[in-house]
Amino acid sequence: MKTARKCPKITVAAAALVPLSLTACGGSASSGTGSLTVQDYYQPSHDAIYKACAKSVGVEVKINHLPGAGLISKVLQQSSSRTLPDVLMLDNPDVQQIAASGALSPLTDYGLNGEGMVPAVVKAGTYEGKLYGLAPAVNTISVFYNQDMFEAAGISAPPKTWDELRAAAKKLTQGDRYGFAMSNINTYEGSWQFLPFMWSNGGTEENLATPETAQALQFLVDLQNDGSISKSSVNWGQGDVVNQFVAGKAAMAVNGPWVIPQLEKEKSLKWAAFTIPTRLASQTTVAPLGGELYTVPRTGDKTRMGKAGQFVKCLTSPEKQLESAKIEQTIPSTLTVAAEFGKSNEVIAPFVTAVKTARSRTAILGPDWPKAATKIYTAVQAALTGKAAPAEALQQAQNQQ
Known part of the structure; x- marks a missing residue:
């Protein structure tokens, strides 16, 4: 009989500095193979899906819902105390960071390869050529x-280019109503909303100080100078933006499908959605990929990890993709399933279109994405508050360490 290798005790603070591969060598908190622990930051709305997949795998499921804000620190703590869950849900930009630490096992070990899925989903879940996470459903912004x-x-028709959008926003701006609203707040949320304008125009987070990104930022400044965007957008989160739209204070609003339930409650509000316009009609909208990926941590128990892999396979099946998409108002990750879902739901259709060409935030810089996100929202804030011209603001942000 082989004896288990002992893990050294590591404090949470130290764990943040030590590769998780050194700490993720113990077993999961629960013992045996009769049950699996799933950890996410969803509401209980997904519990029925978890229970169905657990039944198909032949296990019971223990569900642990945590606040999203503290999830990464919690994962570090669990790793050091050898209590990692059997199935771990992560926001897609976090997967590469945790995979790099050695805490996750490749999904290919369990027969998963992401075939047929939106390319950005596979890209987001891949680190150094190995697939560590997959999403049943994803989202983006329109x-x-x-x-x-x-x-x-x-x-008569939604705008397709920046010029058309600017002209429409001017026409729609009247009194205390703005023609266009979006979040330009100094958080990752602000960076997320700027990305479609930057990426679709050929800009990249590898180097923000380019003419393409400057054009994108200048476009937002122009909208603000026209009076079409509120100067308060630098303080608005996405929740504030949809509230402005619902209140009739904004004719257009950049947001994601997760606000659809809120809009549907407003019976007097007649609304629809369209894909974020590009500078030129010949360009393709490249929006950021949102959504959560499921992973199988290295708990040290191969049998349990095998069951966990089967569980993730069930979660990402076409049937469960559709169930998850309907619950969260998101887009199935498999292209053919997403296409069918879009045909049956006009409201979701623009988001399905955007997801096809969406890009994961870690696609270019991998685990270093957060540094770039900080630079992006810093530049946007500087330009919109008049502290620097767009090109200067971007150069200053790029020079940040």
Whole structure:
């Protein structure tokens, strides 16, 4: 009989500095193979899916819902105390960071390869050529618009280019109503909303100080100078933006499909959505990929890890993708399933289109993405508050260490 290798005790603070491969060598908190522990930051709305997959795998499931804000520090703590869950859900930009630490096992060990899925999903879950996470459903951002306001302004169709968007926003700006609203707050949320304008125009986080990114930032400055975007956008989160839209204070609003349930409650509000316009009609919208990926941590128990792999395989099956998408108002990760879902749901269709060409935030810089995100929102804030011209703001941000 082989004896288990002992792990050294490491404090949470120290764990943040030590590769998780050194600490993720113990077993999961629960013993035996009769049950699996799933950890996420969802509401209990997904519990029925978890229980169905557990039944198909032949185990019971213990579900642990945690606040998303403290998830990474919790994972570090669990790793040092050898209490990692059997199935761990992570926000997609965090997967590469945790995979790099050695805490996750490759999903290919369990017969998963992401075939047929949105390319950005596979990219987000891949680190150094190995697949560590997959998502049942994903999201991105598009533009919601008030159809009554469009009709009153004589705008017959949603804009497809920046020039058309700027012209429409000017027409729609009246009194205390802004033609266009988006979050430009100094957090990752602000960076997330700027990405479609930067990426679609050929800009990249590898070097922010390029003419392409400067054009994107200048476009937002121009909208603000026109009076079409509120100067308060530098303080607005995405929740504030949708509230402005619902209140009739914004005719167009950049947001994600997760706000659809809120909009559907407003029976007097006639709305629809369209894909974020590009500078040129010949360009393709490249929006950021949102959503959570499921992973199988290295708990040290191969039998349990095998069951966990089967569980993730069930979660990412076409049937469960559709169930998850309907619960969260998101997009199935498999392209064919997403296409069918879009055909049956006009509201979701623009998001399905955007997801096809979406990009994961870690696609270029991998685990270093957070540094770039900070630089992006810093530059956006500097330009919109008049502290620096777009090109200068981007150069200053790029020079940040």
